Amino acid sequence: MHGPPFLFSTIEVVMLDATQNPQSEIAEPRFIEQRWHDYTNEDHAVWALLYERRMKDLAERGSEVYLRGAERIGLCPDCVPDLAVVNEKLRALTGWRAVPVSGFLPAPEFFRCLARRTFPTTVTVRPRAQLDYLPEPDIFHDVFGHVPLHASPAFADYLQRFGQIACRAEREEQIRGMARLFWFTVEFGLVREGDAVKVYGSGLISSHGDAARALGPECERRPFSVDAVLAQDFAIDRMQDVLFVIDTFGLLFHAAQEAAQKLGIPDAV
Numbered sequence: 001m002h003g004p005p006f007l008f009s010t011i012e013v014v015m016l017d018a019t020q021n022p023q024s025e026i027a028e029p030r031f032i033e034q035r036w037h038d039y040t041n042e043d044h045a046v047w048a049l050l051y052e053r054r055m056k057d058l059a060e061r062g063s064e065v066y067l068r069g070a071e072r073i074g075l076c077p078d079c080v081p082d083l084a085v086v087n088e089k090l091r092a093l094t095g096w097r098a099v100p101v102s103g104f105l106p107a108p109e110f111f112r113c114l115a116r117r118t119f120p121t122t123v124t125v126r127p128r129a130q131l132d133y134l135p136e137p138d139i140f141h142d143v144f145g146h147v148p149l150h151a152s153p154a155f156a157d158y159l160q161r162f163g164q165i166a167c168r169a170e171r172e173e174q175i176r177g178m179a180r181l182f183w184f185t186v187e188f189g190l191v192r193e194g195d196a197v198k199v200y201g202s203g204l205i206s207s208h209g210d211a212a213r214a215l216g217p218e219c220e221r222r223p224f225s226v227d228a229v230l231a232q233d234f235a236i237d238r239m240q241d242v243l244f245v246i247d248t249f250g251l252l253f254h255a256a257q258e259a260a261q262k263l264g265i266p267d268a269v
């Protein structure tokens with residue numbers, strides 16, 4: 001089944017926001033509490049349905065690193081994750097934390113969060129009527145899709161380094177370049193594991209249609225290189241025609257530094 005395209009993610013919106021108005025600030029409060037006990041039976045049931053469907057597929061298509069991470073952070077098959085519990089596990093593994101937010105953060109604040117090993121995550125559960133299509137992120141995309149990789153030390157270091165560098169991106173081409181790097185790794189990344197190509201980007205992890213397309217004949221899978229990624233445009237409103245395959249998560253940290261250098265972003269550390 002090909003679902004509708006994965007449309008929005010936190011990063012693409014903050015990146016668009018940064019491109020259009022680098023100084024933009026939103027006045028309303030953004031950091032919130034999760035209030036786990038307020039989730040309804042229907043919320044838990046929707047989570048369970050999504051979890052079951054995606055995990056069945058990811059057993060074949062998902063990166064080992066992702067699957068191991070999901071296990072290590074104790075993602076629950078039948079209830080919405082309690083971030084306090086997830087964070088307790090993550091703290092021991094990599095020191096990352098998922099912090100609840102009410103919606104999109106302005107780009108500079110989002111990057112500063114990453115630089116502090118803090119991942120802003122929405123906490124709402126999508127309605128059952130929008131299981132396959134949601135125009136904005138929810139806890140399934142943010143926590144099921146993103147957070148398990150934060151248990152991987154190599155990915156954890158990369159994401160922090162990305163935030164440190166992206167904080168310092170000022171010119172439009174610098175922001176665009178960092179958006180492409182994020183898009184083709186964190187959101188839509190592929191990794192070679194043994195003889196197979198697997199999905200690890202959150203947009204692919206959390207969406208059946210996007211994952212199927214990414215590994216099918218309609219998508220061109222190219223070897224990852226910083227030059228190739230920085231030169232590759234992407235569209236947020238349709239499925240991907242071109243994606244990039246890394247050989248190991250360890251190379252991403254260096255890729256962030258190489259991107260900074262190529263884009264002329266001052267080194268952050």
Ligand SMILES: [Fe+2]
Nearest residue numbers: 009010011202
């Ligand atoms: Fe995302």
